Amino acid sequence: MFDFDTLAQAFGRQTVLCIGDLMLDEFVYGEVSRISPEAPAPVIAARRSETNIGGAGNVARNIASLGGQCIFTGLIGEDEVGVKMAVTLAQEPGIESVLVHDPARPTTRKVRFVSEHFSTHMLRADWELARPASGEIEQKLIDAVLPNIARADIVLLSDYAKGVLTARVIRNVIDAAKKLGKRVIVDPKSVNLAIYRGATLLTPNRKEFAEATRSPADSDASIAEAAKDAMDLADCEAMLVTQSERGMTLVTRQGESIHVPALPVKVRDVSGAGDTVAAALALALAAGANWEAALRVANAAAAVAVSKKGTATVKPAELRRKILPHASLAAEEKIVPADALEAHLAEWRRQGLRVGFTNGCFDILHPGHVKVLTAARGACDRLVVGLNSDASVRRLKGEGRPVQDEQARAEVLAALEAVDLVVIFEEDTPIRLIEWVRPSVLIKGGDYTREQVVGHEIVEKSGGEVLLVDILEGHSTTTLVKRAREGKV
Known part of the structure; x- marks a missing residue:
């Protein structure tokens, strides 16, 4: 067992540069007791609503909530939602936001309607323009990111395929980070893993990994086998495949394969769990953890996140209770x-x-x-x-x-x-x-x-x-x- 307390204390000395797709997550909670007389659709009696910064913004929030510092770059539209996001991010302790404005697109917004009683998502409404940023906006993103790489201990790319992480932005960031000796973690969305070439670690979920490698990814052995070619293609040091209730499997270029089972927990909402994993991994690796220790920290962080409703953040004390044996607490x-x-x-x-x-x-x-x-x-x-x-x-x-x-x-x-x-x-x-x-x-x-x-x-x-x-x-x-x-x- 690694020394979690020493590692957690080191989180506070780490700065993560995070770049990715920013979005506003809204959750409308209520109960369904009837079908609409106007159409065969359930009627939700809304009781309450919650609004959180989501997408790559949730990665930044988790970095900060775990005690680290985050420099965040994302894209917003020139609209009311964008203004709200900018103001909220500016008020978040531990986050320094460098936002680029794109008047040609709306700020991404997702509204989820959730049955409070059954904790199930019934419907999601999206406001977004999921296309690559224009050449002009690409350059603004690159200009916003590159000067901050030297200030960071590690770089994290959170790709939701909404337009921020174009091939050109990705290439500029990874190449610049490598020149400065900074490790790069990528939470990928593209099935073409080659566009992330040169990153240190890729963290696809099982579905994304299966599509990218055209493999079943239905066992630790099949994941380890498919990861070999995937790492050659992406020229990365390691590949982490998250598998929800089946845990996580990490494979390195040196042939090491580590699997950790999911911790027992009552799952309330999986929204944003991948963001939490990416944030915990970045901080743990920046703080000096080895692959296995970082994996166990991320696994515990995911267990805490999915036990909460909505797009959740994780605090060090919550993480500690998940990682350390009960007797030690x-x-x-x-x-x-x-x-x-x-x-x-x-x-x-x-x-x-x-x-x-x-x-x-x-x-x-x-x-x-x-x-x-x-x-x-x-x-x-x-x-x-x-x-x-x-x-x-x-x-x-x-x-x-x-x-x-x-x-x-x-x-x-x-x-x-x-x-x-x-x-x-x-x-x-x-x-x-x-x-x-x-x-x-x-x-x-x-x-x-x-x-x-x-x-x-x-x-x-x-x-x-x-x-x-x-x-x-x-x-x-x-x-x-x-x-x-x-x-x-």
Whole structure:
């Protein structure tokens, strides 16, 4: 496993020059309950709408949302939509836009009508002129891009075949980037991969790859085989084929083939997922990731994007949760200071959840502890564990204790599935913490009586209950520590 945190921190030091087809994505959400009396067509009762910058603009937005800087060049018409796009892009932090105006074309706009209940696209309406830019506009695009290549760490071409990335624009950009030693990633649309000759990496989806290579592209082996000729044709270092729910396959000129399966996720909308993949790849490679690490970052980013509605962006924290094992996230998500406790409690109560509480030193976690914690979680919907601080343990247990410091003890507790939150307290008893939590159930081991359980009056007065769990005989932290010091463990 690569060091994601170090890589993500490096994202903030990278600048991606992105060139491509800009468009406005609109989503109209509603419900369909009848057929129009005027024609055999469904009637959507519109409830709400969302507007986002899409196409290559969505690539730029994802670069910025992941922490990178983006210099973006695209094409807009001299119309109301174009003005809206220019203003919106100018307000996006992390994006420096260099837009070219073409009075001969409308700004590309796509409106999707979506059934909110079924999360399915019913209809899409497009306003566009999908033809190559004129010679004059081509030159303006080239003049806008070339001076910025030296400022970038990597170059990304996002081709939606709407007219920006003509053969001449592509050639000028790739050649200039290569002269300056800049890598170029291309999210291609043309089936003629030769027009992208000299790029570092091409990222077609499976359908585009199959059409370009005239291969079935129905297995990792067939993709790897077809990619050899495709890479020779495009003179590129690698080819990444995205396959939706089947994951991604990357093939290099050196014969390396890497496949990563799609991460399990509830797919809500695939719009713009390819943009997210391109953005994540560009940042990861610019930040120094190898092919496999960059592929895994892009795969995780795609999983986050498709789990959201509309043309979505991905944040580093969302990416982190997808990439890192759950156990490695436990400490930062579950160990909270007392003053952050109320936000969690308020949300749980809003959901009508039953909150439980238990406490202890948990110096050396043993099966007896696990039994009590598991039983405690079984008696509630969310379990808060109060943990004695180091100073508190020393006062209660004497010098030489705790064996492990409070952060280590908290992390071990947080790694347990039964535990939802860990709160360290400084006092000898958790009475103040119990007053804050006001749990529905207070749990302790059966070596206590109800009257001996600290806070039982508070809990019972507010309608809660005290639960005593039978302890597991033969397990005691004090005994374990003594045996260890006597060399009997």
